[in-house]
Amino acid sequence: MRLKTLLKSAALVFISVILCSCNAQTAVNEIYFDEKETLSSESEIIGESGLYVIFLDVGQADSIFVSCGGENMLIDGGNTADGDFVCSFLKSKGVDNLDYVISTHAHEDHVGGLCDVVKTVSVEKAIISPKKHDSVCYNDFINSMASRGISYEYASHGTSLSLGEASVEIIGPISENPQSINSSSIVARLSYKGVSFLFTGDCTSEEEKEILNAGYNVKSTVLKSGHHGSDFSSSYIFLREVMPEYAVISVGENNSYGHPGDNCLSRYRDVGATVYRTDKMGTISAVVNESGELSFSADESLRSPDKSSKKAYENEDADIKNASDEQEPTKNINTSTSYIGNKNSKIYHLPTCSYLPKEKNRVYFSSKKEASQSGYNACSYCLGE
Numbered sequence: 001m002r003l004k005t006l007l008k009s010a011a012l013v014f015i016s017v018i019l020c021s022c023n024a025q026t027a028v029n030e031i032y033f034d035e036k037e038t039l040s041s042e043s044e045i046i047g048e049s050g051l052y053v054i055f056l057d058v059g060q061a062d063s064i065f066v067s068c069g070g071e072n073m074l075i076d077g078g079n080t081a082d083g084d085f086v087c088s089f090l091k092s093k094g095v096d097n098l099d100y101v102i103s104t105h106a107h108e109d110h111v112g113g114l115c116d117v118v119k120t121v122s123v124e125k126a127i128i129s130p131k132k133h134d135s136v137c138y139n140d141f142i143n144s145m146a147s148r149g150i151s152y153e154y155a156s157h158g159t160s161l162s163l164g165e166a167s168v169e170i171i172g173p174i175s176e177n178p179q180s181i182n183s184s185s186i187v188a189r190l191s192y193k194g195v196s197f198l199f200t201g202d203c204t205s206e207e208e209k210e211i212l213n214a215g216y217n218v219k220s221t222v223l224k225s226g227h228h229g230s231d232f233s234s235s236y237i238f239l240r241e242v243m244p245e246y247a248v249i250s251v252g253e254n255n256s257y258g259h260p261g262d263n264c265l266s267r268y269r270d271v272g273a274t275v276y277r278t279d280k281m282g283t284i285s286a287v288v289n290e291s292g293e294l295s296f297s298a299d300e301s302l303r304s305p306d307k308s309s310k311k312a313y314e315n316e317d318a319d320i321k322n323a324s325d326e327q328e329p330t331k332n333i334n335t336s337t338s339y340i341g342n343k344n345s346k347i348y349h350l351p352t353c354s355y356l357p358k359e360k361n362r363v364y365f366s367s368k369k370e371a372s373q374s375g376y377n378a379c380s381y382c383l384g385e
Helices: 002-029 080-092 114-120 136-148 205-213 236-242 262-270 368-373
Strands: 051-055 064-068 071-075 097-103 122-128 152-154 160-163 166-172 187-192 195-199 222-224 246-249 274-277 283-288 294-299 339-342 347-349 362-365
Touching: 051 187, 064 160, 071 160, 080 114, 097 114, 097 160, 114 122, 114 136, 122 136, 166 205, 205 236, 236 262, 246 283, 339 368, 362 368
Parallel strands: 071 097, 097 122, 122 152, 195 222, 222 246, 246 274
Antiparallel strands: 051 064, 051 283, 064 071, 160 166, 166 187, 187 195, 283 294, 339 347, 339 362
């Protein structure tokens, strides 16, 4: 009888552990709001009291609207095809002036829609990543600002801005010659009434280390997940310093890159962060009232109609490692081989790159021209292109 009782107790404990584990996983992967907490309408006017941080659902891209005390800031503008959606959103909120536009880095899924934005609303100042990129969308953005007489400056870490009663400090990039375009992402920390937000663009783990080594305060209530929840961002060492209560992931539904990564989600779970995702919830709003109380809401209907994401990633670090393609050390490579392509991502690398695909997914090229003619793009990590 005693043995039977012990076995029954053990079974109950086992079941409880399993249920708790499942609940914890669900808390990370699927967070939903009650219907009463969703945004009331697309035409709602932003108030002049409190802080509003709105993570627009622009699919596999980033665009964040911030407003405080009647002053407005837009961080990134999604893909080129998202421009109309972002402009329509601003109009629906009664916004015809942006005090700041921040372009975190030069990839299309961040800078693309900003071209339409600077043509549609007045912009006081733009702050852009110091790493340039010779692409159509990036050049269009720069030229559009010039034609409109909009002044811009390259981000410099340590710079402070004010947005109403909120303070914004730019803490990255640190390196003057970052390894990749993603590693040149502007990272900014916003503080208001004891609540803080960390905006990270596509910040990589390498840039995260540089920011920590520079001694910046990164502790934040809300973290905008770096690189759409990629496993290459939100490193343990970084999260231990940020210790976010919430992480917001701007990511495309059923994207081909496996974002957010399982390892990234696991790290958020380990630090106890509640995760909100635009692919599951639509546009996500965070509001901090004058008493410093933070609340979230979501509007599943407020989504950009553009669902294309692959184009924006042609030169992205996200393509370096396909979701189903694990890293493999360099070995048995003929010394005459100049470049190694990944059949899945259509990215080519140097033989010394740490992100080489498995042997079965490799294709070899003797020159950049050969790789390009075969439809492959250069790895931004090892080739800086």
